[in-house]
Amino acid sequence: MNISHIEHIGIAVENLEDAIKYYENVLGMTCYSIEEVVDQKVKTAFFLVGNTKIELLESTSPDGPIGKFIEKKGQGIHHIAFAVNNATDALKLAEKRGVALIDKESRKGAEGLNIGFLHPKSTLGVLTELCSKE
Ligand code: ZN
Numbered sequence: 235m236n237i238s239h240i241e242h243i244g245i246a247v248e249n250l251e252d253a254i255k256y257y258e259n260v261l262g263m264t265c266y267s268i269e270e271v272v273d274q275k276v277k278t279a280f281f282l283v284g285n286t287k288i289e290l291l292e293s294t295s296p297d298g299p300i301g302k303f304i305e306k307k308g309q310g311i312h313h314i315a316f317a318v319n320n321a322t323d324a325l326k327l328a329e330k331r332g333v334a335l336i337d338k339e340s341r342k343g344a345e346g347l348n349i350g351f352l353h354p355k356s357t358l359g360v361l362t363e364l365c366s367k368e
Contacts (some may be wrong), residue, residue: 235318235324235327235328235364236318236319236324237316237317237318238317238318238319239285239286239316239317240285240286240314240315240316240317241286241287241315241316241317241347241363241365242280242286242287242288242289242315243286243287243288243289243311243313243314243315244289244291244311244312244313244314244315244361244363245288245289245290245291245309245310245311245312246291246292246293246300246303246304246307246309246310246311246312247290247291247292247309248292248304248309249292250268250277250279250290250292253279253290253292254279254290257279257281257288257290263281263282263283263288264281264282265279265280265281266280266281266282267279267280267345268280269344269345270294271343271344274298274299274300274343275293275294275295275297275298275299275300275301276291276292276293276294276298276299276300277291277292277294278290278291278292278344280344280345289315289344291312300312312361313351313360313361313362313363314360314361314362314363315349315362315363315364315365316362316363316364316365317365317366318364318365318366319366320348320366320368321340321347321348321349321350321364321365321366321368322339322340322348322350324350324364324366325337325338325339325340325350325352325364328352328364332356333352333353333356333357334352334353334355334356335350335351335352335353336350336351336352336353337349337350337351338350340364340366343363343365347365347366347367348365348366348367348368349363349364349365350363350364350365351363351364352364
């Protein structure tokens, strides 16, 4: 699998603008990118903390994955993303090791990374993303 570090932590928020204010004004971080990922129905904001990013996620539609998450659980940590050499290979290896996959193949995520999700039923309840640059 070859995980090198935590690439980012994904946090579901109701309002991206308000959330950015908290991270900037209270925690003193700087948002360096805002990006919409249309097929995931989210708007994202990124902050860099050392080698790891914070990815804030606001749903652009109530029926998107983040919209549904917030409806069920409220705002909070949504997923953890590990950096790997090759997301496609890592997904295949996870499947071989008995993990249920949300994404059978890697796809393009925010920041142009190749990403894929493992199903939380196989990962002790933590929605887990694997991502690589390639
Ligand atoms: Zn993510």
